[in-house]
Amino acid sequence: MHRRQFLTTVPLAGLAAGAGLPAGADSHGGDAPALPAAQRFRIGDMTVTALSDGYLHIGPEALSGIDADGYDELMRAAFRDPATHPSAVNAFVIESGDETMIVDAGTGSAMGDTLGKLPANLEGAGIDPANVTRLLATHLHPDHVGGAVLDGAALFPNAELVVSETDRQFWSDESNFANAGDQAQSFAKLAQNVLSVYGDRLSPFDGEADIAPGITAMPLPGHTPGHSGFMLASGDAGLLIWADIVHVPPVQFARPEVTIGFDVNPEQAAETRAQILDRVVSDRIMVAGSHMGFPGLANIAQDGEGYRPVDAHWDYEA
Numbered sequence: 001m002h003r004r005q006f007l008t009t010v011p012l013a014g015l016a017a018g019a020g021l022p023a024g025a026d027s028h029g030g031d032a033p034a035l036p037a038a039q040r041f042r043i044g045d046m047t048v049t050a051l052s053d054g055y056l057h058i059g060p061e062a063l064s065g066i067d068a069d070g071y072d073e074l075m076r077a078a079f080r081d082p083a084t085h086p087s088a089v090n091a092f093v094i095e096s097g098d099e100t101m102i103v104d105a106g107t108g109s110a111m112g113d114t115l116g117k118l119p120a121n122l123e124g125a126g127i128d129p130a131n132v133t134r135l136l137a138t139h140l141h142p143d144h145v146g147g148a149v150l151d152g153a154a155l156f157p158n159a160e161l162v163v164s165e166t167d168r169q170f171w172s173d174e175s176n177f178a179n180a181g182d183q184a185q186s187f188a189k190l191a192q193n194v195l196s197v198y199g200d201r202l203s204p205f206d207g208e209a210d211i212a213p214g215i216t217a218m219p220l221p222g223h224t225p226g227h228s229g230f231m232l233a234s235g236d237a238g239l240l241i242w243a244d245i246v247h248v249p250p251v252q253f254a255r256p257e258v259t260i261g262f263d264v265n266p267e268q269a270a271e272t273r274a275q276i277l278d279r280v281v282s283d284r285i286m287v288a289g290s291h292m293g294f295p296g297l298a299n300i301a302q303d304g305e306g307y308r309p310v311d312a313h314w315d316y317e318a
Contacts, residue, residue, distance in 0.1 A: 036124025037117065039295040041315035044234020046214065049093040049125055050288065050295035053106030053147065054115035055086035058248050064266060065258040071251060078250035087248055089143050090296040091118055092241055092288055093127055094136075094232065099212060100127070101134040103230055103241050104290060105155065110146035110190060118147050119155070132156040135198075136211065137163040138243035138290065139224040140171045140191035141262065149197050161198035164217070165206050167226025168195060170264075220245065220276060222269030223262070229276075239297075240280060241288045245273050249292050254306040277307050286312055 037052035059082075060071035075082040092103040106118035122129060135156050137145050140163065148155055170176060171191035177184055195202065209217045211230065218229040220242065229242040246252040247260045256273050259266035280287055280300050289296045298309035 034120075036121045037294060038121055038125040039297075040125075040318045041297070041312075042237070042318045043232050043239045044214075044237040045096065046232060046234050047095040047318065048232070048239065048288075049095075049127070050297065051091045051093060051118055051121045051125060052294045053089040053091060053118040053121075053143075055088050056111060056114060056143075057084060058087045058260070059083075062261050063248065063251065063258050064261070065270075066251060066255060070255075074251050074254050077254075080250050085248070085250065086114075086293075087291045088289075088294045088296060089115055090288070090290050090292070090294060092296075093122075093125070093132075094215070096212065096214060096234075099133045100131050101136055101212065101215075102132050102156070102159075103136045104138055104144040104243070105135060106147035107143045108147035108150065108155075110142040115143070116147065119150070129156045130158055132159045134203075134212070135159045135161050136215075136230055137161060137167075138229065138241070139164070139167050139227040140194065141224065141244075142187060142190050144243070144290065145194045146190060148194050152197075154197050154201075159198075160201045160203040161194070162203045162205065162211060163195075164219070164226030164228050165204035166219075166221075167224055167228075168202075168204050170225045171195070218242075220272050222265045222267075222272045223260075224264050227272075239286050239288055240276075242276060242280075243290050245276055245287075246289060247291045249289070249309060253300075253308055254303070256306060281307065 039050045041048055060066060060068040072082040075085055089106060091106055094101045094103065107115040109116055135148060171188055172195065177188045205211065205217050207219055211217055214232060214234050216231045218231050220227050220229050223244045227243060229240055232239045252258050256277055257270050259270055263269040277300060281302055284299065286297065286299050292298060297312035299312060300307050301310050
């Protein structure tokens with residue numbers, strides 16, 4: 001297991017603080033109530049709702065394979081402010097048949113006050129956490145499962161926790177973190193707590209597995225050992241929820257070799273990113289990303305030696 005970047009990564013607080021964001025970035029004009037950050041669309045017979053948990057700023061110090069000048073150049077080329085660019089944290093609700101499933105659960109209180117918005121956006125979208133039948137975890141990092149537990153109890157009290165057995169084993173093995181830094185140990189403790197809270201409703205899967213009708217787990221290892229996407233297929237429509245294939249889209253689409261300090265195995269993460277980018281371009285698969293700008297939906301096109309996202313169309317009838 002290659003852990004050198006993951007175990008020595010930049011402090012979590014530095015990414016969560018949102019330092020340098022413009023004043024009022026989270027505010028709403030006058031006394032108008034905040035609208036829910038939710039977008040509903042259809043994949044064949046499935047209804048998918050993208051929900052925002054908020055955002056965090058990921059600067060060049062968190063990345064490997066690019067320097068600050070290169071980072072700034074790519075940000076400006078994408079019409080983004082290098083000092084404040086918000087990397088989204090997204091979750092996705094899937095309604096199919098008699099099931100309501102959610103892919104990832106946001107951060108809860110684990111990563112600062114620009115995040116943890118998922119419960120409010122669930123409510124705004126009219127989705128009761130008690131009606132969620134399965135929580136599909138792409139992996140067990142805090143920004144994906146930190147929000148699964150609220151005040152010591154399951155936010156989704158009737159849901160199975162569906163997660164890769166490889167990821168479950170990795171985060172459950174204390175020996176993986178015996179010589180790790182404080183941040184890696186805190187990640188492990190949070191993952192272990194989530195697994196414990198959902199323990200009697202834990203449903204692990206291995207590799208490429210059928211999760212539910214029309215939903216297949218896709219191994220995308222490297223970011224974590226069991227990092228997985230979920231492929232949705234209904235009729236002629238399809239969507240790959242690819243989780244953390246990119247964290248900083250303006251950088252990693254243009255430069256797919258750039259990795260992040262949270263990658264457990266950075267070399268494997270870069271290889272996986274290259275492979276899946278090639279596949280979604282070749283097969284014209286629409287993707288949904290955990291850290292792509294809300295609502296996180298795009299098609300991907302080749303662009304020189306890199307790639308570029310093409311905004312997905314708005315579903316007027318969802």
